Amino acid sequence: MTIREIREAIRSGRQSAVEICRDTLARIDTLNPQLNAFNTVAAERALARAGAIDRDRDRWRDAPLAGVPIAVKDNICTRGLRTTASSRMLEAFVPPFDATVVSRLDAAGAVVVGKTNCDEFAMGSSNETSAFGPVRNPWALDRSPGGTSGGSAAAVAAGLAPVALGSDTGGSVRQPSSLCGVVGLKPTYGRVSRYGLIAHGSSLDQIGPIARGAHDAAIVLGVIAGIDAADSTSAPEPIPDYAAALTGDVRGTRIGVPRALLEQGVDPEVAQASAAALDVLQARGATLVDVDLPHARYATPVYYLVSTAEASSNLARYDGVRYGFRAGGPDLRAMYGQTRGRGFGAEVKRRIMLGTYVLSAGYYDAYYLKAQQVRTLILRDYDRAFERVDVVAMPTSPVPAFKLGERIADPLQMYLVDVFTVSANLSGLPAINVPCGFTVGRLPIGLQLTGRRFDEATLLRMADAYERDTEWSTQLPLIPSR
Amino acid sequence: MSHDAIADMLAFDMPTALTRDDAARIAALAMLELSDDELDLLARQLGDILAYADQVQQIDTTGVPPTASVVTRHAADRADELRPCLDREDALANAPDPALDAGLFKVPRVIG
Numbered sequence: 001m002t003i004r005e006i007r008e009a010i011r012s013g014r015q016s017a018v019e020i021c022r023d024t025l026a027r028i029d030t031l032n033p034q035l036n037a038f039n040t041v042a043a044e045r046a047l048a049r050a051g052a053i054d055r056d057r058d059r060w061r062d063a064p065l066a067g068v069p070i071a072v073k074d075n076i077c078t079r080g081l082r083t084t085a086s087s088r089m090l091e092a093f094v095p096p097f098d099a100t101v102v103s104r105l106d107a108a109g110a111v112v113v114g115k116t117n118c119d120e121f122a123m124g125s126s127n128e129t130s131a132f133g134p135v136r137n138p139w140a141l142d143r144s145p146g147g148t149s150g151g152s153a154a155a156v157a158a159g160l161a162p163v164a165l166g167s168d169t170g171g172s173v174r175q176p177s178s179l180c181g182v183v184g185l186k187p188t189y190g191r192v193s194r195y196g197l198i199a200h201g202s203s204l205d206q207i208g209p210i211a212r213g214a215h216d217a218a219i220v221l222g223v224i225a226g227i228d229a230a231d232s233t234s235a236p237e238p239i240p241d242y243a244a245a246l247t248g249d250v251r252g253t254r255i256g257v258p259r260a261l262l263e264q265g266v267d268p269e270v271a272q273a274s275a276a277a278l279d280v281l282q283a284r285g286a287t288l289v290d291v292d293l294p295h296a297r298y299a300t301p302v303y304y305l306v307s308t309a310e311a312s313s314n315l316a317r318y319d320g321v322r323y324g325f326r327a328g329g330p331d332l333r334a335m336y337g338q339t340r341g342r343g344f345g346a347e348v349k350r351r352i353m354l355g356t357y358v359l360s361a362g363y364y365d366a367y368y369l370k371a372q373q374v375r376t377l378i379l380r381d382y383d384r385a386f387e388r389v390d391v392v393a394m395p396t397s398p399v400p401a402f403k404l405g406e407r408i409a410d411p412l413q414m415y416l417v418d419v420f421t422v423s424a425n426l427s428g429l430p431a432i433n434v435p436c437g438f439t440v441g442r443l444p445i446g447l448q449l450t451g452r453r454f455d456e457a458t459l460l461r462m463a464d465a466y467e468r469d470t471e472w473s474t475q476l477p478l479i480p481s482r
Numbered sequence: 483m484s485h486d487a488i489a490d491m492l493a494f495d496m497p498t499a500l501t502r503d504d505a506a507r508i509a510a511l512a513m514l515e516l517s518d519d520e521l522d523l524l525a526r527q528l529g530d531i532l533a534y535a536d537q538v539q540q541i542d543t544t545g546v547p548p549t550a551s552v553v554t555r556h557a558a559d560r561a562d563e564l565r566p567c568l569d570r571e572d573a574l575a576n577a578p579d580p581a582l583d584a585g586l587f588k589v590p591r592v593i594g
């Protein structure tokens with residue numbers, strides 16, 4: 001069901017919020033054992049919340065998400081509800097506060113049904129770094145759902161929740177959305193408060209909606225967006241009515257195509273589907289323009305230098321003192337080392353090591369500072385492109401969903417999957433995944449549109465216009481019940 | 483000497499492979515206790531990743547300012563006022579070894 005359908009059903013009295021919640025929980029019960037999309041299912045809490053909404057229907061009549069079940073990535077803090085970041089380090093952590101996005105969902109009447117599995121501390125591209133086992137792709141259970149918000153994307157794709165929140169540091173909302181065939185939006189840096197999001201790369205992280213269609217993503221973005229006194233990087237820009245921007249009219253919109261960048265190696269079926277998607281938008285009146293982003297091909301190395309540096313600093317807080325896992329050790333130093341050595345998984349340790357190295361004396365200038373300078377050049381490339389076009393289009397992922405186990409042994413092979421998504425984080429720009437077809441083997445393919453700063457409305461309008469002419473977003477995977 | 487000139491020199495001396503000892507030094511800085519097997523694996527993997535990342539050295543960044551943050555417009559300053567914060571009990575609720583009565587986090591021996 002879409003948000004519109006759920007709200008209509010509740011308003012007309014055809015279904016109660018409790019009934020909708022029960023249906024969602026039943027589907028989670030049936031399918032989560034196969035998918036492993038949730039770390040925690042909050043059944044009792046969700047039913048109590050839905051009941052409260054049913055009892056006070058007048059109060060919630062105009063709330064944009066009244067009675068709408070939502071899945072929240074397990075690196076977003078929920079007061080009183082375990083929040084693990086899929087790490088042993090936080091396996092038993094129960095936040096004493098809500099993230100700002102969670103407070104806003106609450107105020108809008110949403111019903112949080114559970115916390116979704118992800119890569120550990122949102123580091124990975126396949127969901128395989130989770131301490132609680134990988135999520136499985138609903139379209140092919142032996143394949144990765146992508147990462148890091150793989151649980152959120154798989155949950156929405158399989159109908160375990162109509163909408164979900166993910167977080168995106170280098171593509172973690174868009175790439176799993178692409179591999180699972182759903183809409184995923186990374187907002188402009190600063191559009192959504194990061195307060196209560198477990199920090200990975202503080203200059204890159206954004207929380208964004210994952211949904212079956214652009215309209216649902218627009219409604220959720222409208223709820224979670226906006227300035228927040230608790231996050232000094234949140235932006236004061238006004239919040240447009242995103243749903244009202246979905247007019248279907250894309251006439252005159254200029255789509256930039258970075259042809260040289262796409263020569264970097266894209267699976268032929270992915271290349272073909274994303275080109276066909278642009279034809280659909282062109283037929284609706286958009287125009288295609290070649291653009292050059294000469295430094296975008298360096299985005300992956302720059303991203304892994306910048307993000308690991310930030311992560312190594314952010315993860316210094318996990319010291320076994322105030323919260324989380326603690327290992328023994330005869331003195332304080334040994335306790336720190338053992339807590340961190342045993343509490344973190346392999347990918348997290350690798351990134352802390354890399355980040356520590358690039359920030360260390362002697363290498364700071366050559367790696368970290370250099371990466372920040374190239375980051376400036378990437379940003380300028382986009383600024384120049386946006387003088388001529390309204391959005392830039394490319395595939396979200398160069399490949400469709402890959403097999404679990406296929407890339408995890410070689411970290412570099414995994415990092416290369418992020419080639420098209422990391423630029424938007426480095427430059428702070430909004431970007432969306434739009435499902436645009438399937439491979440011959442029935443694996444979803446996604447088109448990525450990147451927009452101007454704070455112009456999420458154009459991205460959503462393009463995605464919605466495309467949905468009107470295609471049927472990809474209406475398809476559901478068939479998951480054999482166990 | 484400019485930043486870039488220093489960076490070029492460093493780039494020239496950049497190790498293409500890391501040893502176990504290098505990895506151990508980084509692990510000590512990061513407060514990570516790792517096994518010898520982990521150190522060997524990480525030395526190899528970090529070496530591979532850094533060799534790949536070295537492609538950024540080819541780019542001419544003379545006079546290019548670094549970007550640390552993409553925030554273009556900062557929110558207005560706010561008054562520095564005392565406001566309610568976490569209760570002590572809430573703050574201690576997740577601690578591995580809290581001293582609830584004293585309101586403290588307990589840690590192993592720090593000195594001698």
